[in-house]
Amino acid sequence: xxxxxxxxxxxxQIKRAARAxxxxxxxxxxxxxxxxxxxxYGGYGKQKHQNTIQDTLNKVLSDYFKEEIVTIESSRTDAKxxxxxxxxxxxxxxxxxxxxxxxxxxxxxxxxxxxxxxxKVRNDFHSRYDVLNKTYxxxxxxxxxxxxxxxxxxxxxxxxxxxxxxxxxxxLGKHDFNTFKSGKxxxxxxxxxxxxxxxxxxNGLIEISINGDGFLYNMVRLIVKALVDIGLGKKDVLYMKExxxxxxxxxxxxxxxAQGLTLMKINYK
Numbered sequence: 001x002x003x004x005x006x007x008x009x010x011x012x013q014i015k016r017a018a019r020a021x022x023x024x025x026x027x028x029x030x031x032x033x034x035x036x037x038x039x040x041y042g043g044y045g046k047q048k049h050q051n052t053i054q055d056t057l058n059k060v061l062s063d064y065f066k067e068e069i070v071t072i073e074s075s076r077t078d079a080k081x082x083x084x085x086x087x088x089x090x091x092x093x094x095x096x097x098x099x100x101x102x103x104x105x106x107x108x109x110x111x112x113x114x115x116x117x118x119x120k121v122r123n124d125f126h127s128r129y130d131v132l133n134k135t136y137x138x139x140x141x142x143x144x145x146x147x148x149x150x151x152x153x154x155x156x157x158x159x160x161x162x163x164x165x166x167x168x169x170x171x172l173g174k175h176d177f178n179t180f181k182s183g184k185x186x187x188x189x190x191x192x193x194x195x196x197x198x199x200x201x202x203n204g205l206i207e208i209s210i211n212g213d214g215f216l217y218n219m220v221r222l223i224v225k226a227l228v229d230i231g232l233g234k235k236d237v238l239y240m241k242e243x244x245x246x247x248x249x250x251x252x253x254x255x256x257x258a259q260g261l262t263l264m265k266i267n268y269k
Contacts, residue, residue: 026093026094027091027092027093027123028091028092028093028094028095028096028120028123029089029090029091029120029121029122029123029125030089030090030091030092030096030098030118030119030120030121031087031088031089031118031119031120031121031125031127032087032088032089032090032115032117032118033085033086033087033115033116033117033118034053034057034083034086034087034088034113034114034115034116035083035084035085035086035113035114035116036053036082036083036086036112036113036114037082037112037113037150038053038077038079038080038081038082038083038258038259039080039082039112039150039259040112041053041056041079041080042079043076043077043078043079043081044073044075044076044077044078044081044083044086045073045076046058050079053077053086053113054071054073056109056110056113057071057088057109057113058070058071060105060108060109061090061105063108064101064104064105064108065092069090069092070090070091071088071089071090072088072089072090072126072127072128073086073087073088073127073128074086074087074088074127074128074131074134074266075087075128075131075134075215075263075266077261077263078217078218078221078258078261079258080150080258080259081258081259081261081262081263082151082259082261082262082263083262083263084262084263084264084265085263085264085265085266086263086266087127087131087266088127089121089125089126089127095120098118098119098120099118101118102115102117102118105118130268130269131213131214131266131267131268131269132213132267132268132269133195133211133212133213133267134211134212134213134214134215134263134265134266134267135209135210135211135263135264135265135267136209136210136215136220136261136262136263136264137207137208137209137210137261137262137264138153138207138208138209138210138220138221138224138256138260138261138262139151139152139153139205139206139207139208139260139262140152140153140154140155140159140205140206140207140208140224140228140260141153141154141155141204141205141206142154142155142156142158142159142204142205142206143203143204143205144156148205149259150259151259151260151262152205152259152260153224153228153256153257153259153260155228155232157232159206159228159231159232160230160231160232160233161199161201161206161231163230163231163237164199164208164227164228164230164231165199166237167226167227167230167237167238167239167240167241168197168199168223168227168240169197170240170241170244171194171197171223171240171244172194172195172196172197173193173194174191174192174193175191175192175193175194175244176190176191176247177190177191177192177216177219177244178190178247178248178249179222179243179244179246179247179248179249179250179253180216180218180219180222180223180243180244180249181216181217181218181219181222181249182216182217182218182222182249182255183249190216192212192213192214192215192216192219193212193213194210194211194212195211195212195213196209196210196211197209197210197211199227208224208227209264210223211265218255220261221255221256221257221258221261222249222253222254222255222256223240224255224256224260224261225253225254225255225256226239226240226243226253227240228256
């Protein structure tokens with residue numbers, strides 16, 4: 001008769017053999033490109049008591065594929081922020097006809113969320129960690145046009161665009177942007193690289209575009225508010241450099257309203 005120890009060893013060997021013999025299901029990685037109007041949502045990422053883009057998307061995907069789908073986004077946009085090029089990945093254990101699925105999912109999604117592209121990507125691809133750079137654009141409206149109220153910050157006073165352009169040059173390159181970080185930011189490092197900033201005015205609509213390797217929570221909106229204070233003459237051109245040199249967010253620093261911000265482009269390595 002086998003000893004208790006020998007029996008335990010044999011049972012363990014049987015369990016290991018059973019695990020090893022199980023068929024490993026194939027895994028296929030899919031990447032979606034989303035456009036959405038964030039006006040009616042509490043941001044992209046899942047939250048307990050908020051209607052979010054991710055909640056809506058996950059439910060539609062899970063219902064369609066009849067299994068729980070977990071999505072991973074490239075950027076977590078805030079409440080009322082929009083996107084024209086949000087990237088979202090998910091995995092399946094089967095291959096799909098991407099054109100057919102894209103059409104079906106768009107029929108199921110609400111009209112303010114649209115999947116504009118769906119492609120199969122390599123298994124080691126990651127929608128967040130493989131990002132090379134991102135572009136956000138912030139709109140300021142100086143016209144009395146109610147159609148833009150959900151997509152731009154209305155400012156009736158004249159803004160000195162040239163001073164705003166001059167002020168933001170100090171942000172280019174690699175810096176510690178801890179000053180321009182909301183308290184909700186979860187990133188361990190606040191070092192980011194800004195590749196380009198442009199400010200263009202066309203018939204009373206001002207577009208501030210910022211491209212960088214990544215952005216901290218509320219970073220773009222904090223930068224925009226500081227630029228507006230400079231453009232209105234409330235602060236001088238050196239104000240932006242002074243903020244950057246502080247290395248921590250002062251209590252008085254405010255963010256620009258969320259509805260003017262749009263995620264415009266995600267580029268991958």
